[in-house]
Amino acid sequence: MKLQLIAQAYAQTECVPGAGGIDLGACLNLSDNTPVSEIYSNPAFLVNLVVRNLFIVAGVIFTITIFMAGYKFIVKGKEGVQEAQQMVMNALVGFIIMFAAYWIVQIVGLITGANIAL
Known part of the structure; x- marks a missing residue:
């Protein structure tokens, strides 16, 4: 053996x-x-599953980033204000991109008649 x-x-x-x-x-x-x-007989089922979970992960990351920015704002005082503002701005830009992507997918699904369940 x-x-x-x-x-x-x-x-x-x-x-x-x-x-x-x-x-x-x-x-x-x-x-x-x-x-x-x-x-998953069709690749669309698998892609739909992955995209749905990516939106959830992105939402969690957004929430954590906002909390981290608030923590920096409180703990670092005047020096942390600029860093906290930059973190919030980055988080908001990411959220807007995520929100726009969601609605673009919904509009494409409406136009094409595809069943895209996000």
Whole structure:
């Protein structure tokens, strides 16, 4: 019996579910060994999931940035005012970009009739 700390990876091993081509949906499995292509039959489903979660992450980052700016404003006194203003301005610009992106996606979905559930 050979003792190994790291399992060997074979770069040329074929993907059994798809057995050829570059069908990553059939090759990649979820945690319950279900192929990705069975759950996400269309790439739009996966993109929609990722974009929805990116908006949530961006909102959390915005909130944390505002709290950090307030903390700098309170703790550093006069020296921290300029830094805090810059942080708030950057956070607001990011929020406006995020807000505009959301509404652009909604308008494109309305015009094209695509079901984009964000």
